[in-house]
Amino acid sequence: MSEPRPTPPPRWRLTVAQTGAIVVGFLTGAAGVVAGHADVVVMGLPLLALAAWAWDRRPRAADELQATDASLAAPAGAVLTADRTASDRGIGYRVRFDTAPGIEAVQLRILELGVRPRVHMLAAAPSRPIDVRGRVPAPHSGPQRIVSVDWRQVADGAALITDVSAPIGVDRTLAPAFTPIAALPLPLRLTGLTGSHDSSRPGDGGDFHDIDRFRPGDRLRRIDWKATARLARDPSELYVRRTRAQADATIFIVLDSADDLGENVDTWAVFDPTESGTTSLDIARSAASAIAAGYVRQGDRVALADLAVPGRTARPGAGSRHLDRVLRAIAATDASGATRLTRRPPLVTPGSGVFLLSTFLDDHPAASALQFAAAGHRVIAIDVLPPANLGALTPSRRIAHRLLMMDRENRLAALRRGGVDVLPWGLTVDDPERDAALLALARPRHPSLAVSR
Template sequence: MTGPTAPVSPSTEPESTAGWAPTPALGRAVLLAGLLLVAGVLLGRVDLVVLAAPFALGTAYALRRRPTTLPQVWITAGDDAPLVEGGEVSAAVSVGNPDAVDYDLVVVRSRVSPWLRITRAGFAGADPAADAAPADATPAAGTPTAGTPAGSRRSAADRPFVTSVPAAEVVDLELAGRALRWGRHPVGPAGARVATAGGLLVSRAVLTEPVGVRVYPRTEPFEAVEAMPRAAGLVGAHHSRRPGEGGELAGVRIFAPGDRLRRVDWRVSLRARQLHVAATLSDRDAEVVVLLDVLAEAGRSGGVNGSASVLDTTVRATAAIAEHYLHRGDRVSLVEYGPGARRLRAAAGRRQYLTVLEWLLDVRADASQHEPYDQVFGPQQLSSDALVVVLTPLLDERSAQMLARLARSGRFVVAVDTLPANLTPPKDRGWAEVAYRLWRLDRETMIGQLREHGVPVVRWAGAGSLDQVLRDVARLATAPRVGSR
């Protein structure tokens, strides 16, 4: 999560009356006092002059000290701790009074992303019943209308809040709730308007820029078998077929120059009356390329505890796969199959995992009429030894063609179906339902053709989704190949 932003500059106008305007109450007080005085003088009635005196004196007393600067507004978004879907989010909209005059009334309102369910909002130490405000006392900041999650309800931050701010002090409007979905969600913009001098002067609306809150995807516990098609690195957790320093026993052989003494098998040596050493297989790390198909989106996102769209499944599955293989010491890289062709280079370690989470926050579905294959898989951009895990809903024919081309190029490809299982047919009249069933049949035919081309297609189901597929791919990679003379 990001830290506080700098306070908004009050104004660039002269400090005398910049940003402050008289209220209708001031106009009515001046008009009434003036009419009574003029009528008293013209009619010679002292009682009218006496009646006008309280209005004139009260207005003059209220305006004896007028503000010279506008209020300052800024947003603070929680702390620096990583925030995951379903976690508690906190933010504060601060209103500062840099003037020497008290602010009698401050109306604050902030826009909040619909994916941040704000359930508690109020000023620190204030009575919650005092936070109500009339509907017409609203600053220039609206409520979100687009991107509202399914089944959403009105947020506690959608209404204006009222307080007072003494001179040279700051009041915080605290917002607390839950983060419903991964991504970069804005808190703000926030606005405030101030009334002072007994309600006779009001400031213009002071706005501040929004602050982004980073919400990482929640990863389900994911495990996969150790079988990898081919290990290319020098160190790692996967056993290769090459002899070397490792933990997998390959057999026992006679001691040779260069063998280490700690490898001597004393039991066999005593029986054979000749030194024997334990031969091991070397350990290798593998490179895993996770390819995200972002050509199309389907389904509706319901947040962390609701239904999952294609992007939700894709992002959460990518985070789980990356966490698993990076924890084992493998190298992981990410690639987007789309017009943007974003790419994250292969690396290992916890820093790479944090980089993966940051990279996933910017995943967006982006349709394109052009074939992005050559843009994504350029020369020397994809290792021939890497395991390519393709997360795709198979909604676009170009996705199936991409998988077939990868398989024909000799790479080890596993396709993970991210289409929601509970995708409902359209409710339109006519042939919509029949067309949906025909599309489903055509898609199943496409998946069958991919399997005939040697591309295993498996539906994402969390832990164990790829076990059998990885075993089959590893078995095919180590099987002898028939060559032609």
């Protein structure tokens, strides 16, 4: 948690009514002077006197606000806190406002998820803090501004008011819901020396490989006496039963964070978190987490890269601590809005398997997938575009969406022709059809890649 940062005290000003009273008082006095009527001049003096009296009675104590990463606190100011995690009912928050002497009311504006403002005009008392509680739905995973608050204070019978304060807010990074995948498609070549998968080279620990003559270095317990009796042509010949060595796999998860598109196509132009429905990055975070957890729990190495932001990477690693780092990095992925000129395919370890997660609405992700496949990697393209809801679209926008989807289907067909497996992920965490597709992809393409169960 960072050190508290002081903020400037509020600046008081007269309300519109008081400003109008001053203008009317001056005009009345000026009119009385010009007309030579003292009674008219006297009529304007009370308005000016009341405005001066109100300004003189403005609160003198400066409000000093102190900010931290998660909350704000001050002797006279706002404290904003929120739950650390989301529940089925969303994320609860609390706004506490301690007022200084002389403050009669506080106008709070609470902005939930950036699109749902709520304005409260609350009476204030120095001995009774203002306390407002609420709950924000959590429709999406990833980093987001949960709630934001600004305020202004009212004094002296609504004659004085402060400027609107700088907003304070609470940000949260919500982890996606996921279930680790059980069927693990393997890369074309296993490079590790230990692991849970059977490799193509002979060694200890795996399934049956073949029967061959005894050579220096073979273990005596490997001698197959039945095969020796059947195959030996000389009394000195011995035959051993050889098994496959076990190895691990290296998996690269490549996320395309260039855009975040929801089910409601009408929100693609202007994103609305409350109306968009499940978005492509919601699906991508869930899919990437499920893939990472499945492979790491099997003992394989997993790396993470962002196709749109080169700096968002996690090197290949294994173990529970590495899995925690990868899951936190996945949860923190947000839409970058990167253009094609700023996106570069990441460097991938030779012999790795690549999962590329994208909406494939432009050529760059598809070109990167084909580039990985041409380099000898096994590539599985995860389609994370949610099903489209076209209910709010105009006819012209429906035609534009149809043309965009036709172009996208051509792009996915080109991936299949290029040797890339395409797998739609879907909206639900548990999907039997997706599990069946993963199981089909996990079947060995070559006998040397049989997966031990």
